[in-house]
Amino acid sequence: MENNGPYPPAGEPGQPANTPQPGWAPDWASPGTPQRQGPAYPGGAYPGPGMPPAGPATPPPFAQPGYPQPGYGQPGYGQPGYGQPPNPGWPQGTPQQGYGGPGAPSPLKRSNTGLIIGGILGGGVLVVVIIVVVLIVIGSVATDPKADAVKKLSAAATKLSSAPGMKYHGTVASASDTLDGDFKVTAGGRTSATANWGGSKVDLLSVDDKLFVKGDTTFWSSQASYTPKWDYIDGNRWGRLASYNFTFDFKQNLSPASLAQKLRQVSKLSITSQTKTSVGGTAATKVVTYSATYYVSNDGRLLRVEGNSYPRYAVDVTQLNSGDATSDLRTGVTALRDSFDSSRTASIDKVRFGTCNTSSCTIFTKVWSTGVSTSPVPVNVFTTISSQKAKAGTHYGDCSTTGTVTSYTAIEVSCTVSGGDWPKAHGGGGSWAHSDAYTAGASSTEIQTMLDGISRE
Numbered sequence: 400m401e402n403n404g405p406y407p408p409a410g411e412p413g414q415p416a417n418t419p420q421p422g423w424a425p426d427w428a429s430p431g432t433p434q435r436q437g438p439a440y441p442g443g444a445y446p447g448p449g450m451p452p453a454g455p456a457t458p459p460p461f462a463q464p465g466y467p468q469p470g471y472g473q474p475g476y477g478q479p480g481y482g483q484p485p486n487p488g489w490p491q492g493t494p495q496q497g498y499g500g501p502g503a504p505s506p507l508k509r510s511n512t513g514l515i516i517g518g519i520l521g522g523g524v525l526v527v528v529i530i531v532v533v534l535i536v537i538g539s540v541a542t543d544p545k546a547d548a549v550k551k552l553s554a555a556a557t558k559l560s561s562a563p564g565m566k567y568h569g570t571v572a573s574a575s576d577t578l579d580g581d582f583k584v585t586a587g588g589r590t591s592a593t594a595n596w597g598g599s600k601v602d603l604l605s606v607d608d609k610l611f612v613k614g615d616t617t618f619w620s621s622q623a624s625y626t627p628k629w630d631y632i633d634g635n636r637w638g639r640l641a642s643y644n645f646t647f648d649f650k651q652n653l654s655p656a657s658l659a660q661k662l663r664q665v666s667k668l669s670i671t672s673q674t675k676t677s678v679g680g681t682a683a684t685k686v687v688t689y690s691a692t693y694y695v696s697n698d699g700r701l702l703r704v705e706g707n708s709y710p711r712y713a714v715d716v717t718q719l720n721s722g723d724a725t726s727d728l729r730t731g732v733t734a735l736r737d738s739f740d741s742s743r744t745a746s747i748d749k750v751r752f753g754t755c756n757t758s759s760c761t762i763f764t765k766v767w768s769t770g771v772s773t774s775p776v777p778v779n780v781f782t783t784i785s786s787q788k789a790k791a792g793t794h795y796g797d798c799s800t801t802g803t804v805t806s807y808t809a810i811e812v813s814c815t816v817s818g819g820d821w822p823k824a825h826g827g828g829g830s831w832a833h834s835d836a837y838t839a840g841a842s843s844t845e846i847q848t849m850l851d852g853i854s855r856e
Contacts, residue, residue, distance in 0.1 A: 545667040548686045554699025556662035562586065562655040563856065564724020569703075569714030571653075573646040576622070578603070582714070583724055585856045588650025588657075591727035597622045602637075604731045605649050606849050610640045611731070611738060611840060625741035637735050639840035641742035647710050658704065661691065678702040678715065725853050732849045737779075738840025743770040745778045745836035748809045752832060757825050759817035760784065764834040766802065767809035776804045777839035782832060784816050784824060790833045795824040801839065 559565070567582045580594025590605040599618035604611040612618070615634040619625045623644055651657055665688055672687045678694045683702050686693045694703035705713040745768040753761035762782045770776060781799045786792035798814035824830040841849075 543667075544673050545670050548670060548673045548684055548695070549665060549667060551684060551695045551697070551699050552662045552665050552686060552693060552701075555693075555695050555701040556659040558700060558718070559655045559659040559662070562718045563721040564719040565653065565655055565658070566717040566719050566723070567653060567712075567714035568717075569712070571647050571649075571712040571714070572710055576645055578645075578647075582649070582653070583719065583727060584649050584653045584655070585724045585728070585853075586655050587852065587856055588654040589725075589728055589853060589856065590649040590653075591731055602731065604637070604728065604735075606728065606732060607852060608642070609841070609845075609849075610642065610645060611637045611735060612640055613637045613731075619741065623741050637731070637738035637840060639738060639740040639742065647712075652706070652710065652712060653714070658701070662693065662701070665693070721856065725856050728853050729850065732846060732853065735841045735846050735849075736843070739779070739837040740776075740840045743768055743776060743838035745780075745804075745838045747780075747834050747836055750782070750832050750834045753813060755825060757822050759815050760796075760821060760825070760830075761813055761815045762798070762832045762834065763811055763813045764800075764836070765809045765811045766804070766834075766836045767807060768804040768836075768838050770838070775842075777842045778802050778804055778810075778812075778836050779839050780812050780814070780834055780836045782814050782816070782834045784821065784830050784832050786824065786830060788831050790831075793820065793823075795819070795830055796821045803842075 564583060564585045567584065568580075570577055570579045571582065572578070576596065578592065578594040578596050580592055582590060582592040582594070584590045588605075589607070590603070592603040592605075594601060594603060596603075596612075596614070596618065599614050599622070601612050601614035601618055603613075612623075613634065613636065614622075619638065623638070623640060625638070665686065669688045670686060671689065672685075674685045676683055676685045676694065678696075679702070681696050681702060683694045683696050686695065687707075689707065691707055692705040693701060695701055700718075701716050703713075703715050745766055748765040748767060750765075751763050753763050755761065762784070764780050764782060766778055766780055768776045768778050779799065779801050781797065783790055783797040784795040786795065796816035796819045798816050800812045800814040802810050802812040804810055
């Protein structure tokens with residue numbers, strides 16, 4: 400039959416008069432709605448709850464094929480789970496696989512199992528990532544060369560802080576002088592040394608801010624600018640130097656406690672480089688800082704230290720026990736009773752004979768010294784009797800004495816020549832007396848004070 404009317408044709412057999420187009424909202428009541436009269440249905444009432452009267456068994460020839468099933472963009476009216484009755488009289492089509500078709504299973508309930516498992520797996524991955532990051536950080540710290548160097552220097556500082564003394568071999572320098580040799584420095588900073596100074600071999604003592612050297616006349620004239628009037632300087636006598644002659648401070652730079660403090664002050668920020676090396680066959684780390692370079696063994700022992708700024712020093716390091724640290728000091732300080740002071744001048748005013756006979760002769764010497772305005776100055780006077788002026792000719796004998804100058808006024812001291820060849824001089828011919836003096840390097844009180852300090856080391 401030809402159909403020229405509106406689609407779908409209204410009022411055709413089996414089709415309600417006002418049936419909506421596919422996708423339109425149906426006009427009938429939802430299930431469970433009370434029955435009502437509807438002019439679009441024969442008889443005016445539904446045959447039963449929720450079901451309109453059935454249409455013809457065979458659709459009219461103009462019936463159209465079923466529209467796309469639910470799941471293809473159309474709402475699945477009347478399908479199970481959608482809460483609407485089927486559209487009466489419309490072909491339902493072939494059931495489709497999946498949701499929305501007649502007889503299709505209800506939509507699966509959403510399960511949280513996958514989320515839980517994913518969360519657990521995701522959390523596990525996060526934990527693993529955190530652990531890996533922590534291990535990387537810990538590993539980087541453990542293998543940080545600067546951190547390892549600081550740790551070794553700290554261990555070396557602990558060993559040094561309790562050491563009674565250190566032995567250093569190498570060079571130390573002041574403004575214009577360099578000493579090359581062996582140095583022993585106690586915990587209190589007292590120092591004894593045997594070194595080469597300006598081409599002369601010398602022994603050195605640095606005790607309680609006092610500096611003493613034992614060297615030959617070449618050393619004293621060239622390095623200390625001190626020329627004695629006679630030969631009492633023969634390399635066997637200690638002489639005291641003024642503080643400005645050698646300004647290196649052993650206590651401040653090389654005492655165990657001071658060096659330990661310098662090591663503890665080294666941080667990662669102050670290290671400019673660190674490299675692997677060896678000192679005397681011992682594996683070591685060379686740690687360079689702005690002020691000094693340290694060579695420390697793997698077990699935390701300081702093997703060498705080099706000052707990078709003024710004053711300069713470069714020495715190998717050996718820890719000493721108490722006896723080794725102080726033995727040379729005690730011997731040297733005891734010998735200072737015959738020492739002289741190169742920074743103070745003693746001058747002779749007059750020499751005269753006293754009582755002389757066939758067995759002896761007494762000589763009086765008037766002497767004074769510079770540098771006594773602030774403290775008493777001990778002086779040592781040596782007298783010689785000879786057959787000629789200026790100590791020439793036959794030597795008849797000599798003697799020595801000491802005195803203390805307390806002002807710029809000269810004092811008179813005396814000594815007696817006896818025995819030897821003196822009886823020959825008294826028997827005839829005449830004789831001459833000659834005196835020389837030098838300022839003592841240390842008084843008996845100073846010497847005892849230094850010995851007491853060493854005993855407390």
